[in-house]
Amino acid sequence: MSLEFEKENFDQLFEEAFDQKSEEINEQLSRxxxxxxxxxxxxxxxxxxxxxxxxxxxxxxxxxxxxxxxxxxxxxxxxxxxxxxxxxxxxxxxxxxxxxxxxxxxxxxxxxxxxxxxxxxxxxxxxxxxxxxxxxxxxxxxxxxxxxxxxxxxxxxxxxxxxxxxxxxxxxxxxxxxxxxxxxxxxxxxxxSKDVLMAQNLKDKSSIANKWILAAGASSAAVGASPIPGSDFIPLTGIQVGLMIKLSTLYDKPVSKENAKELIIATVVGNIGKTVFRQIVKFVPAAGSIVGASVAGAMTVALGYAVKYMHEHDIELRAEQLKTIYDKFLKKEKKNPSI
Known part of the structure; x- marks a missing residue:
């Protein structure tokens, strides 16, 4: 399956995942x-x-x-x-x-x-x-x-x-x-199906976000996809979109469909190599043992922590911000490669 074919179908895959996950979260919040x-x-x-x-x-x-x-x-x-x-x-x-x-x-x-x-x-x-x-x-x-x-x-x-x-x-x-x-x-x-509603109102949002990110990373690792879109691209997109919407709901900072799409594209079909994701995961406690050697798992964890970082520092969720945050992680890795 070619990269061009997948990119042509990405809009539909993303739209379906975003609408479905948004509906699920909104239904929770109404309970x-x-x-x-x-x-x-x-x-x-x-x-x-x-x-x-x-x-x-x-x-x-x-x-x-x-x-x-x-x-x-x-x-x-x-x-x-x-x-x-x-x-x-x-x-x-x-x-x-x-x-x-x-x-x-x-x-x-x-x-x-x-x-x-x-x-x-x-x-x-x-x-x-x-x-x-x-x-x-x-x-x-x-x-x-x-x-x-x-x-x-x-x-x-x-x-x-x-x-x-x-x-x-x-x-x-x-x-x-x-x-x-x-x-x-x-x-x-x-x-x-009431945990998101409760989580949004609890004091310690950071630890909740960490658990959600690691769980999404483990699910992505089970899917087994790589940054190059292939047969596992559909479930991976759903996991990552769902994680972004949950994190945005947790911090009460809604993410637009357009910005979410930018982030997914930058992460999955952008120019970020698999080595970068694995380096970023080194900064996430317990992430290595959960995602193992999976590029998809590392990619999802890296995306999740970038989104969390942006929410906690009042940064707009844009793809260019994502790259800046990843670069910060990599600079830390170069200074302390043993982390």
């Missing part, structure tokens, strides 16, 4: 996310969501033992956190209302206090009732900054919940492992 939080009033629910979203979304400071009504915290209309009172109140007195929330929730975050009695008999009893309603549960062990032997506490929780759910040890006070909670939350929402 709603409901997250229920369960735990005693002193387990740090409010401070955790404030740290996660980097906003003073929920009030903090309820006194231990205080009975609090179920509260909703709405973030930008389509993301709703439901903060419930103590476990006894939730399950026994407000069970009908609470069960409805659990049934409708995309995720239930079950909070435990590492500085207290972890997974008490009553907590475990209530947890068993919740998992009969939903399996989309993340267990958060909060206040690890005030606890000893956290690994054993995590193992204790896992042992008593059959290793069926992620257990995330965090400190909502110091922010430790909030990124881990963010990752687990997005993993659950990805199964429901």
């Amino acid at each position: 709603k996310i409901l997250i229920s939080m369960v735990g005693d009033v002193n387990s740090g629910k409010s401070s955790t969501i404030n740290k996660l979203m980097d906003k003073d979304l929920a009030s903090v400071g309820a006194q231990p033992g205080e009975t609090v009504q179920i509260q909703k915290y709405v973030y930008k209309e389509n993301i709703v956190f439901v903060d419930t009172p103590g476990l006894d109140d939730v399950v026994e007195e407000n069970s009908d209302v609470t069960i409805k929330y659990y049934q409708q929730s995309d995720v239930v975050i079950f909070f435990l206090n590492a500085a207290g009695t972890v997974l008490s008999e009553n907590e475990l009893k209530n947890f068993r009732k919740i998992e009969k309603i939903t399996n989309d549960i993340i267990i958060v062990l909060n206040k690890i900054d005030a606890a000893d032997d956290v690994p054993n506490l995590v193992k204790y929780i896992q042992d008593h919940t059959d290793y069926a759910y992620p257990v995330v040890p965090i400190s909502s006070r110091t922010g430790e492992n909030i990124g881990m909670l963010q990752t687990k939350l997005l993993e659950v929402l990805e199964k429901k």
